[in-house]
Amino acid sequence: MVPPAAPVIATEDPAPAVDPAPRNALWVLCEGSQRVLEDPQRIEVLIEDAVALRATDLFVQVYRGGRAWYAAELADAAPYRTIVATTGTDTLQLLLDQAHEAGLRVHAWVNVLSLSQNRGAPLLQALGPAAVLVDRRGRSLLDYPNYDLPEPDRTWYRMGTPGLYLDPAAPGVRERLVATFAELLARYPDFDGLHLDYIRHPGVLPLIPGSRFGVGLDFGYGELSRARFEAETEVRAPQQDNMVNLSRWDSWRRDQVTELVVAISAQARLQRPGVEMSAAVIAYADRAYLTLAQDWIRWLEDGSLDFAVPMIYTLDDRLLRYQAEHFAGLPTGQRVWAGLGAWLFSANPQRAIAQLDIAREAGMHNRALFSYDAIAERKHGGTRPLLERLIGGAPPPAVESPHGP
Numbered sequence: 001m002v003p004p005a006a007p008v009i010a011t012e013d014p015a016p017a018v019d020p021a022p023r024n025a026l027w028v029l030c031e032g033s034q035r036v037l038e039d040p041q042r043i044e045v046l047i048e049d050a051v052a053l054r055a056t057d058l059f060v061q062v063y064r065g066g067r068a069w070y071a072a073e074l075a076d077a078a079p080y081r082t083i084v085a086t087t088g089t090d091t092l093q094l095l096l097d098q099a100h101e102a103g104l105r106v107h108a109w110v111n112v113l114s115l116s117q118n119r120g121a122p123l124l125q126a127l128g129p130a131a132v133l134v135d136r137r138g139r140s141l142l143d144y145p146n147y148d149l150p151e152p153d154r155t156w157y158r159m160g161t162p163g164l165y166l167d168p169a170a171p172g173v174r175e176r177l178v179a180t181f182a183e184l185l186a187r188y189p190d191f192d193g194l195h196l197d198y199i200r201h202p203g204v205l206p207l208i209p210g211s212r213f214g215v216g217l218d219f220g221y222g223e224l225s226r227a228r229f230e231a232e233t234e235v236r237a238p239q240q241d242n243m244v245n246l247s248r249w250d251s252w253r254r255d256q257v258t259e260l261v262v263a264i265s266a267q268a269r270l271q272r273p274g275v276e277m278s279a280a281v282i283a284y285a286d287r288a289y290l291t292l293a294q295d296w297i298r299w300l301e302d303g304s305l306d307f308a309v310p311m312i313y314t315l316d317d318r319l320l321r322y323q324a325e326h327f328a329g330l331p332t333g334q335r336v337w338a339g340l341g342a343w344l345f346s347a348n349p350q351r352a353i354a355q356l357d358i359a360r361e362a363g364m365h366n367r368a369l370f371s372y373d374a375i376a377e378r379k380h381g382g383t384r385p386l387l388e389r390l391i392g393g394a395p396p397p398a399v400e401s402p403h404g405p
Contacts, residue, residue: 032373066121107193160203313341328363343374349389
């Protein structure tokens with residue numbers, strides 16, 4: 001006997017997936033040419049320019065070299081105090097208010113492991129010299145002449161960005177940085193995101209693929225960090241005259257940076273539920289992984305970051321296309337934004353427009369431009385050709401404002 005057919009239940013066709021509106025960000029420097037946090041009128045100009053550029057997000061630098069452009073106790077708040085004394089107002093809160101009124105998201109941009117050249121940073125005063133990275137020859141960055149490589153190394157190598165860098169494996173560093181950025185979000189809960197920069201070891205040119213070949217120069221060899229490695233792994237830590245267990249060592253140092261990202265992210269989300277976590281990262285993910293202890297693809301995969309912004313700063317449009325197509329094709333590709341170096345094309349603004357088009361055509365619909373300061377610079381005669389050209393070629397406005405009614 002054939003069973004009766006099951007009744008046919010009419011269903012509506014599923015709604016087609018709708019891609020989220022593209023997001024367009026501007027990096028805004030705290031000590032660039034515009035110094036927008038130092039003058040309320042410059043904030044008004046920034047907001048007007050951002051709206052004209054169809055920006056959706058601002059990465060506003062508020063922590064650099066251990067100094068704070070906000071009310072802080074765990075960082076050197078001298079810049080903030082100077083601004084308040086000069087303007088009579090908390091310009092960061094003013095920027096947050098005006099940006100939100102204009103429908104812009106604002107992310108606190110913080111330089112995490114770089115102290116620039118600030119030997120007097122409160123973190124360093126609290127934790128001591130052991131908090132600073134030591135190279136494989138046993139020399140602290142504190143002892144580098146003028147923050148650059150000593151001779152004879154300088155003959156063969158170059159520091160990518162000279163300065164002082166913290167060792168994420170050193171005692172107290174992770175806890176102090178987590179507390180520093182939790183304080184920031186506690187005092188300014190209107191931030192939409194926390195944007196991490198310099199979340200890596202310093203780079204030395206030429207780059208080396210980790211320590212395992214015994215050549216080049218890398219960091220993390222402080223006495224306390226090496227002792228911690230031995231306690232946690234039960235194998236010997238490498239040092240200049242005995243380079244052993246190198247693959248294990250490289251992995252462990254990389255994990256220290258990752259654990260810092262995880263801890264900052266967890267505390268930030270606890271302090272400010274819904275905050276977006278992001279990072280400006282090295283565009284060559286393999287080099288970042290092998291050389292700089294920056295495993296940013298993992299940070300996306302484990303959810304520590306909501307999105308990453310590889311800094312694809314290049315004059316080579318073909319290379320840009322190769323990288324953009326690669327990023328767009330990653331499993332996490334929708335959460336990878338194209339960081340483009342608009343400042344490279346101040347003399348030829350059309351090239352900046354072309355690179356925006358290349359990134360979009362490759363499938364990277366979310367983009368960030370470095371930097372607002374370069375875009376807004378005035379040339380002879382008071383014109384702002386890069387800004388004006390970008391406005392003329394700006395993408396269409398987003399469908400819905402994140403802070404709209």
